Amino acid sequence: RKEVEQDPGPFNVPEGATVAFNCTYSNSASQSFFWYRQDCRKEPKLLMSVYSSGNEDGRFTAQLNRASQYISLLIRDSKLSDSATYLCVVSYNNNDMRFGAGTRLTVKP
Amino acid sequence: DVKVTQSSRYLVKRTGEKVFLECVQDMDHENMFWYRQDPGLGLRLIYFSYDVKMKEKGDIPEGYSVSREKKERFSLILESASTNQTSMYLCASSPWGGTNEKLFFGSGTQLSVL
Secondary structure, eight states: SSSEEEEEOEEEEETOOOEEEEEHHHHTTEEEEEEEETTTTSSEEEEEETTTTTTEEETEEEEEEETTTTTEEESSSSSSSGGGEEEEEEEEETTEEEEEEEEEEEEEE | OOOEEEEEEEEEEOOTTOEOOOOEEEOOOOEEEEEEETTTTEEEEEEEEETTTOOOSSSSSEEEEEEEETTTEEEESSSSSOGGGEEEEEEEESSSSSOOOOOOOOOEEEEEEE
């Protein structure tokens, strides 16, 4: 079983839609959680950290459920520019970050 | 802005060649990492370093070695390249300490071993 699992998608949604991705992790000792965004043929970039209480950044909301060992990312009012692959990242410490394989999102006009 | 620079964007090598992938960061970060990214597998950690001349194995170190002679530079070496090392290689850096430190990635090197 992979340490960090994501639905690979692709998720194809129209502009303005709300879309949600989940990610499950296997190690209960995980301490930190992140969502990274990766555009086609580009490097991953941090989208947002995920805090225990949940956090929001504009149209993006991230939540953590430690009991069930999953994190989620909700994107409201999808834009064409949101089209990318979203990587779930789980960390035990600063030097041990585990990446999911990514969920591909395509937002269509 | 932090800049992580990888020396080549695309590289084509032959089986058995020795390959050097160079990575330089300009923000005085202690930690540096080498990942490879393959479709369906995500990013997998090859080696990381938290200080000059220090190195630690990641999940898939076989067939690779690294060198960190200076804080800003972290090199990945393929001693004898094989076709299964064809992949996208990503270098990253982060500052020391904390549990919510952001990884800064280079733009990647797409290596093809023929």
